[in-house]
Amino acid sequence: MIIVPATTGQMGVLPGHVPTIAELKPGVMTVHEGTDVSKYFVSSGFAFIHANSVADVIAVEAVPVDHLDSNLVQKGLAEFTQKLGSASTDLEKAEAQIGVDVYSAMNSALTG
Amino acid sequence: MASSGAAGPFWRAAGMTYVSYSNKCASMVRSCLKEPHRTEALEREKVHFSISKWVDGKPEKPSIREEIDSGCGR
Numbered sequence: 001m002i003i004v005p006a007t008t009g010q011m012g013v014l015p016g017h018v019p020t021i022a023e024l025k026p027g028v029m030t031v032h033e034g035t036d037v038s039k040y041f042v043s044s045g046f047a048f049i050h051a052n053s054v055a056d057v058i059a060v061e062a063v064p065v066d067h068l069d070s071n072l073v074q075k076g077l078a079e080f081t082q083k084l085g086s087a088s089t090d091l092e093k094a095e096a097q098i099g100v101d102v103y104s105a106m107n108s109a110l111t112g
Numbered sequence: 113m114a115s116s117g118a119a120g121p122f123w124r125a126a127g128m129t130y131v132s133y134s135n136k137c138a139s140m141v142r143s144c145l146k147e148p149h150r151t152e153a154l155e156r157e158k159v160h161f162s163i164s165k166w167v168d169g170k171p172e173k174p175s176i177r178e179e180i181d182s183g184c185g186r
Contacts, residue, residue, distance in 0.1 A: 007121075026137050026141070043137040043138040043140070043141040044133065045134065060134050060135060061137075061141045061153070063141065063153075067145050067146055067149045068141075068144050068145065069145065069146045072143065076144060090125070090127065091126050091127060094122055094123045094127075094128055097122055097123075098123060098136055098140075099140060102137050102140045102141065106144055
C-alpha cells in the first residue's frame, strides 16, 4: 500500500484501486511493503493509478525523509514566511507562498 | 487548494506555469538536503542550452550556454 500527498489530501492506494490520476502537493509519500515502511518526500508531481493495479508516482524530486536537514528546513521556512509578509507583486507573493508550503511540508515530514 | 474557485491554484493565478511551479518546489527540496546528496542533486539543476540563430533559412553554428537555472521561464 502507498499513501500519496494528493492536492485533495492524503490518498491511500491498495491493489484494486480505481484508476486515478492525482496531482500531488509537496509532502510525504509512505510506502508500506509488508511490515516495512519507507517515507519519501516528494516535491510535487502526479500519481497515476492504472487499472492493472500498477501505480506510478512521478516527481521531479523524491528523497528519503532522512536525507533532509532540519536546520536548513527551518531556516528556509523562516525566510519564506518573512518574504511572504514583504511580497508586493503577485508573482513574489506566489513564490513566497510556494516556499512556505514546501518548507512547512518538509518541516512536518521531519517532525511528524 | 479550494480558495477562490474558478481561479485554480494560486500560482496559476499569478501567471506561473505548472512546470515552473514544480521546478521551484524541486529546487527548494534540493536546497534542504544533507551532504553528499545535496551536491548530487544540485548537479540535476544544471541546464545546458544549445542555441543557433537562423539566417536565410539556414542555422548558423550553435553556441552552448550553461546556466544553473532553477525553473526555466517564469
